[in-house]
Amino acid sequence: MKTFLLLLHVALPLIGIADASYLAYEELQGIVPPCGSGFSCGEVLSSPYAHIGPVPLYALGLLFYLTLFILGVATILELDIKGFVPKKLQSFATLPQLFTTLATLGGLFSLYLVFIMAFVIKGWCLYCLISAATSMTLFFVSWKYFSMTQKKPHLLLKTISHTIFNFLYTQLLKPVLFLFDPETIHTAFTKAGYILGQNSLTRSLTNWIFSYNSPTTAVTFNGISFPNKIGLCAGFDYNGEMARILGPVGFGFHTIGTVTAQPYQGNPKPRLGRLPDSKALIVNKGLKSLGAKTIIAKLSGIHFSVPVGISIASTNTHFDSDHEQVMDVIKSFVLFEKSQVHHSYYELNISCPNTFGGEPFTTPNRLEQLLSVIDTLELSKPLYIKMPIDQSEKETLALLRVSAAHTVQGVIFGNLTKDKNNPAVTDADRKIWKQRKGNLSGQPTFERSNNLIKLTKKNFKNRFTIVGCGGIFDTKTAQTKLDAGADLLQLITGMIYNGPQTIGTINRELDSKSA
Ligand SMILES: Cc1cc2nc3c(=O)[nH]c(=O)nc-3n(C[C@H](O)[C@H](O)[C@H](O)COP(=O)(O)O)c2cc1C
Incomplete structure (x- = not known):
């Protein structure tokens, strides 16, 4: 099979070369090539779409197929082209990557030309259709061969798609989205995520554009295999509506919730605000949840593409006693x-x-009281605790000691900050924050979370899986958390400010660093 596909890497470009050469010959002779009945070659070839500027399409076609032919021969001969490529570009410019990139661009351009013939010119050119069929076949053949021979994703195309999406999101989409109320935008994204997650085609397309997983990004902790280290924090997918699309977006795992036993409609609005200068969000959701039973009904039987966690807290309501509140969590x-x-x-x-x-x-x-009862459940899945970040080191160590004495496998550092003196908040944003209810995510949580990760690693070594969460916006901030001792990472705010391609970008860049 592999040999056959490889031979097609040369044979198909030869068909394309023959087709484009024939068109070039006829055009130079001033002849309209003979076309069967039902075709209108003359009309198509003399249309304005047969040229890009002064360059006729047959010349571009010839150049395209000749380049593919040379790359195909080089692939068969297993030529080493590294010597011709600058060092920085060597991981992109491998023969299979160059071949599939060109074949993909050619396939897309052919689709455009078929569309023009069908709907604009409303006439068909036989030779153009032969070329379109050839380049589409080349597209499928090159991708089949690529997936059979390459263990890592297509670095060049992933880089191109991440760069394009980064531009689209930060320069075009975000300025518009940020004109609207954040909760309205979040609700719209939740609906879009739900719809995209329902269909295998939209899931595959999303995966193709955004995600980056390779054998070297995969890790295992507590018996769970994560395709990569970057997860989505609790708080973005409260009720599990986006559970089928978050894997394809690129996350190596994601947490649903926080879920509470009883439903709660959330704190009074406004519940979300943006502080762009401080790269933060003001959050005052107050554990908005449909309640455990409804969420279970939504999620039952769904097979997720990556590991999924359930975040649980006590319902945001009044309890008559401590025991009653513990039992609400247990429920x-x-x-x-x-x-x-x-x-x-x-x-x-x-x-x-x-x-x-x-x-x-x-x-x-109180933690001791709660964990003692949770222990009796003998949970079938690992338990990670989402920790506060505004406590002192002494207080944090005390909570960690309690956790270590129970069946707790991991700790997450950490949640939102409520420290109004946080140095990462600008003075102007601090004024806005003081007038609003809520606590901050994003950059103001970064340093504090890093310090607590270091503290945990230093004092508890490998007792806990440590999940670093707070202020991850890019590869640099992700790497800082890993260097501090985090095993896994989580983010929300970075995705909102930088776009959903951020996750794939971080994984791709971490992976190429480790290569
Ligand atoms: C809109 C929003 C809602 C959140 N809701 C929850 C939640 O329900 N449960 C929870 O454990 N953390 C919640 N968080 C906190 C995040 O999980 C995370 O700890 C915090 O935002 C820091 O990460 P980030 O800087 O990447 O956003 C929420 C954060 C945001 C931005």
Whole structure:
């Protein structure tokens, strides 16, 4: 099969060369090539679409097929072209990558020409159709061969698609999106994500444009295989509506929720705000949730493409006693344990700062009380705790010691910051923040989270899987968290400010660094 595909890398360009040469010959002789009945070669070839500026399309076709022919021969002979390529570009400019890139561009251009013939000129040229069929076949053949022979994704095309999408998002889409209320935009994205996730074609297309996974980005922790280290934090997909599209967007895992046992409509609006100068969001959602039972009904039986976690917290309401509040958390765990949801881990959110009664389980005594009951459930999935980031090192160590004495496999640093003196917030943004309810995500959480990751690694070595979360916007900030000791990473705000291609970009850049 591989040999056959390789031979086609040379044979198909030869067909294209013959086709384009014949058209060139006839044109230079001033003759309209003979066409069967039902075709209108003359009309198509004399149309303005037969040239790009002064260059006739047959000349471009000839150049295209000749280049592919040379690349095809070089691939068969396994020629080493590294010597001709600058060092910086060597990982992009491999023969299979160059061949598939050209074949992809050629295939797309052919589709455009077929569209022009069908709907604009409304006439067919036989030789143009032969060329279109040849280049489309080359597109499929080159991709089949690429997927059979290459372990890593197509670095050149991924870089091109990430760069284009980065431009589209940051220069065109974001300026428009940021004119509207953030919660309205979030709701629109949730709906779009739900629709895109329902269809295997849109999932594949999303995956093709955005995601980057390779054998070297994959990691395993607590028996869970993650295709890459970058996950989506709790808080973006509250009710699991986007669960089928987040893998194709490029995440190596994602957390649904936070889910609470009882439904809650969220704190009064406005619940979300943007502080672009501080690269932060003001969040005052207050654990908005449809409730565990409804979310379980939505997610039951769905097979996710990457590991999915369920974030659980106590419902944002008043409780008559500590015990009642513990049992509210336990209820969600029990419901998910008995459910048909194919999740891989739990996050216990003890650190939501926007709730009715504060953060009830962030003292050692209350955490001890809660974890003792959770232990009795003998959960079937690993448990990670979502930690607060505004506590002192001493207080954090006390919570970690309690966690280490129970069946807790991981810790996530961390949640939103409520520290109004946070140095990463600009003075102007601090004024805005002081007038609003809510706490900050993004850059203001970065340093604090890094310090607590280091503290945990230093004091607990490999006792916990450490998930670094807070202020990851790009490869540099992701690398800083990994260097601090994080095993896995999570983000939300970075995606909102920089676009959904950010995840694939970070994975691609981390991967090429490690190569
Ligand atoms: C809109 C929004 C909603 C959030 N809701 C939750 C939540 O329900 N549960 C939770 O554990 N964290 C929640 N968070 C906190 C994030 O999970 C994360 O800890 C924090 O935003 C820092 O990461 P980032 O800088 O990448 O956004 C929320 C964050 C944002 C921006």
